[in-house]
Amino acid sequence: MIKYSKHSHQHGIGLLGFLLVLTAFGILGTVALKALPAYMEYYSIQATVNRIAHDPLLQSDSDVRTAFDRQMQVDSIHDVTGRDLDISGGVVAMRYQKKILLTDSITLLIDFDAASKP
Template sequence: MTAMRARMNQRGISLLGLLFWAVIIGGGSVIALRVVPTVMEYYTIQRAIDKIAKDSPPTVPAARDAFDRTRQIEYSIVSIEPKDLIITKSEDKVKISFAYDKEVPLFGPVFLVIKYKGESH
């Protein structure tokens, strides 16, 4: 009788529950593994334009050339080119901004579109 009662009081996860959580965690991992490189690229671009704006280039072409040199060194910057930068100057301070969309393929015809936007500080 005590063995039967012990079996009835057992708690655990069922096979169906285990499969459900495996699919959820696996899907989340796939998405994370595909999104993390795009986030790292965004932060690399942000650091590059912050440095260029801090150096205060004298002209817009000089700022674009500085970004192009950075792109040649930082192999991870592939989503944006120097011509995509919006460069303004106000009160002797250079302000650089950018915006771009990144499509991340998930599976088959399914894509995740991420909109990145940033400006120099």
């Protein structure tokens, strides 16, 4: 025989708590969706920098910069150019910032640092 108490309460999230959690996920989702293209472009730049740094046909700094400029047209890279490359000691690197407008008064600033692997 099972006895049920008159005062048993179910515990869980209430309507206000649910709305707060939903709002937090909505804000985080919006930030993630707006930042995703910048990160995709960064990974494209990183791959291009690695590919160009290990190309034995590119001997001078100007060859490396020209090759990067050609590749950025293919990969739809818009934020940087070959002039932004830092070439020293066989390592090709690039540092840049990306500003992403979230709302009229809130901007997200991301620092990117792409460098070729040895």
